[in-house]
Amino acid sequence: MLDDFLIRAALAGVGVALATGPLGAFVVWRRMAYFGDATAHAAILGVALALATDLPIVAGTLVVALAMAISVAGLAARGWALDTTLGVMAHSALAFGLVAVSFLPGVRTDLSAWLFGDILAVSKGDLALIWGGAALVLGLLAWRWQALLTATLNEDLAHSTGIRPERERLVLVIALAVVVAVALKVVGALLISAMLIIPAAAARGLARSPEGMAAGAIGIGALAALAGLALSLWQDTPAGPSIVVAAAAAFAVSALMGRVRGA
Template identity: 70%
Template sequence: MLDDFIVRAALAGLGVALAAAPLGCFVIWRRMAYFGDATSHAALLGVALALATDLPITAGVLLVALVMALVISTLSGRNVSADALLGVMAHSALALGLVAVSLLPGQRVDLSSYLFGEILAVTRFDLAVIWGGAVAVALLLAWRWSALLAATLNPDLAQAAGGNPKREQLILTLALAIMVAVAIKVVGALLIAAMLIIPAATARPFARTPETMAIWAMGLGALAAFGGLMASLEFDTPTGPSIVSIAAALFALSSALAPLLRRA
């Protein structure tokens, strides 16, 4: 069955959607949209590192995404405001990645596949990496869900109850870095943040609890992945942007329905 490239692409999109959705909920609850953007933009620098050192692309992206996330966590709250710091880091990482890739000797790199994804070229190994990362993220979140939720909704109360909000932030950072590393093949560095944020934002009007919001986000993310893949095949459009476009259409529909749901 996995010899069929469409089936592999669908499974890859589903894996990324299931990993990104619950993380996206935390990104929204913590108001960390730029954080996800900065971490995903660093992926291109990870691609350059991997190509220069013969590392697997996923390993290079994971390493750089993790370093970027840790640097942002360390520097936030210092002399620069959080949004300014994240804006600087996001665009600097993307620019440095583009420059680094262009300077690689003897390498002819198709940047569009790293910027916007290449889901139709997913191999069995890529599929194993994507689902391995998705399972790792799921296990991390299941293990720390209550502590992460407490540290997100009320850090002071969580600390007073014996929790460690800084540790939970680092666990969330690790999960984000894993997600970025496995998603670059599917939607690319420029669109990873969209798959984090849009399904979770779409799910918000339908949810009454954090858990139901995460479940709704996973379902909507999977629907966007399948819908974008089918639209790409039908209309011969780029698959990564098509997935995000379907996610955006679902968000518009959710926003239109939100007033009706509030009155219900």
């Protein structure tokens, strides 16, 4: 019989996969990998904000992640060269967060749980938050799916059909901030972008439609979560990084299958 904490951890991993799968597909299609990285790194500054103001951790990370994502989206809309800007913003936000926590009086916390995740410590309240956030992200993406696809494919085509690419970009920004806030405890700030990118990239070589890629990314992400937990239990490895290792193995298998099929 599995212990309750393992069941909660498995449900948390699957819940995160539900959110990161379809959103990760758009991150891959739009080449927004660094964008997701910057938003995730900003979450540590959100942890510091929450600890300083006695806010719930999720509220602090959501506020800061949303502010970072909107700022980056605004810079992109104004034509900024984002490679360097994102690099500066991502690492600065992470460093400011780490330094800010050290200045908080009376606060003694191990930030490794927020950097690399602590899925084995997920509570029932965390589960409700993760699944609620996943439902919000799935609902948001389902509502705007066709418009998001059109704006991703061709912004001029989107304009001609009455779709505003800026609005669709904002939808993705909001969804990304929600994912960062709910996934922080599961895989941590440094690994969130991996769970956004790797399952979607693995599904890309196997899918025949955008919807198939999104569904495949959910499946691969869920399997990676379960396999990573099994590896952690078997070899006593860190759970969050183990999940990413499992996802990377799935990507390697997908790439190999793609080469064999191409041959």
